[in-house]
Every structure is written in C-alpha cells, then in structure tokens.
Amino acid sequence: MQIRAFTFFSKTYQEVEKAEKLLDNLNKEYNVWTKRISLPPTPKDLSLDKLVEIPSVRNSNDVIYSVASLTADDRRLSQIKDLLSISNRFYANVLVRDVKNLEEITKLILSLEPEDATRFGVLFGDWFLVSPYFPISTADVITSSFGLALLYTDEVMKGNTVRAISYADEIGRKLEAELKVKYLGVDVSLSPWMEKSVGEIIERRSEKIFNISNIWAVHELNQEILKASLISKVKPIGFSEVMLPVSEDNVLRRRAEDGSLTLTNLIALTYVCAAGxxxxxxxxxxxxxxxxxxxxxxxxxxxxxxxxMRIVTTSGGKVRSKEFGDIPEVKVI
Structure with missing residues (x-):
C-alpha cells in the first residue's frame, strides 16, 4: 500500500504558504507519492488570473494545486483555459447541479489542449467535493485540514483490503499529531496506476472487459471497500468508490485500444463507480x-x-500525453 496523495485542504488563500512549508516537512518514511494543495471554492469577485498571484504558488516543484472550483453557471468559465495553460501544476473543476449550462461546458472542453484537458474535471453533484483526488478536489471545509488517497490494488488482489485501509488511517492519525493539522479521513477509492490495474482485478472476478458481468464485479468491490472502511473505523471522504481512469490502467487501456471497451460500456459502469x-x-x-x-x-x-468526468478530445486516434503516455480513443458506440 502506498499513500497516493497527501492533500492539504486550504480554508483560505493566505494559508497556501503555510501548507507548502508543511508539505516540505512531510516525513519521507510515510512513502507519500504526490503532495497536493486544494483551494476553496473560487470567490465570485475574483478573476481567475489573480489566482497565480497567491504567494509561492509558482515556486514549488513537487506540489500540485487544485486552484479553481466554479459552478457551471459561472461567467468566468471561459477563463479556465488560460488558467490551465499557465502551469502543468494547476488543476480546475466545474460543478454541475442542473442542465442549464452544459453547452458552455461543452465549448470549454472542445477548446482545451490535450495536456490541459487532463487537468480539468466536471463534477456532477450538489456540492463541491472534498477529496484528495484531482482535478475534482475543492477545499470546501470549515477549517484547514488534510486527507489521504491510496494506491492499494495489490492488497485488494490478495484480500488484504481491511489491513491496507487500517494502515492508511493509522498514518493519517500519526500525521495529524505530528503536523498539528486536522485529519479528515481517507478517500478509499480503488484506483489504478498502469500495471497496478483495477481492470485486472475486475477481470479476475468476472469476464474480460467489457462483459455485462463486470458491473456486478465493480459493485462487489464497492461493497468490500465500504465494509472494510466500517471494520477499520475509517472515515471515508470524497468518492470512495472504484475508479476507472482508462489511461492510468494498462488493462483498461488495452481494452479500449482493441475496441472491447467502448463509451457505452463505460457509461454503463458509471452506475456502479464514481468516475467511469x-x-x-x-x-x-x-x-x-x-x-x-x-x-x-x-x-x-x-x-x-x-x-x-475527465476527457480529452481527438480529431481521430489516440492522443499523446507527457504524463500518461497514449490516451486511447474510445469508440462512441
């Protein structure tokens, strides 16, 4: 098990510098893969270009930032494109509560360069989400705090889900005492990274993706995650469900490339997972x-x-990305 992300939820912009110093002092013994700072819902009176003026946001080399969180009816939606182009460490998300502004979001998605599109997410819900996972992360919190995300496909494969989640929670509580910052909990979502594949777990439990039996396999995994959280007495935050980021999972990538995983299949899986x-x-x-x-x-x-939802658009074929390699085009059938 690895701590995939340590995310500091900054209640105010003034606390960003404090957060960066805290992350610099993060003890290496905890095996933290990525360090992240999530900012609060973007104030209505703030132009997005002002976000880059936050102290030290441009100076850190190993921290990434969820800098902008807007509602779908926000007039500043078009400014997200310029914001994302400033730095590959900037992420942004839009909250959709109704269908009134979906055309504006469509225009924004079509306008984004592929690299920038990988750092933009659309959240369908009632409230901004407090999750360690970017790009859909917002510090919509009462007080500055932190949360953890995990990479634990190996443990789930071996039936050690409870042990992995319990250990992560133990780390969270230790860090709370050491850093003197409130610990919110763990987003216990089962997410992949390349050869550490959620797709492989699903196929071991059912048939090759995509098959209708995969839906039950994902549902079963979600139930196991929930049960493990209850047994471990961990507070789940964020999505806390199976995640299927295709370009981050070698099995899912191959299934998309050979045409056995289509957009229709992924939409079906969305009924039982957070980000299909x-x-x-x-x-x-x-x-x-x-x-x-x-x-x-x-x-x-x-x-x-x-x-x-997080997608990139293509005029045909896969899209090359520096961080994720080839992002496969999914057949729209």
Missing amino acids: IDMIAITRDKVTILNLLKALYSIRRVKMRPIG
Missing part, C-alpha cells in the same frame, strides 16, 4: 460531448452520488 468516464479520448464532436454530459447528469440524479 475518466482519462479517455473522444471524437471532437459537440453533439457527442453534450449528449455525454446530459447522460452523466441523468445517471447522477438516479444514483444520488457524485460522478466525475
């Missing part, structure tokens, strides 16, 4: 993307849990 439409390339077509947004909004209304 994540890190894929889709044909650059306004109608398709708008319909996808409407579909996910509908699923969120039925499921009554937050759903995230």
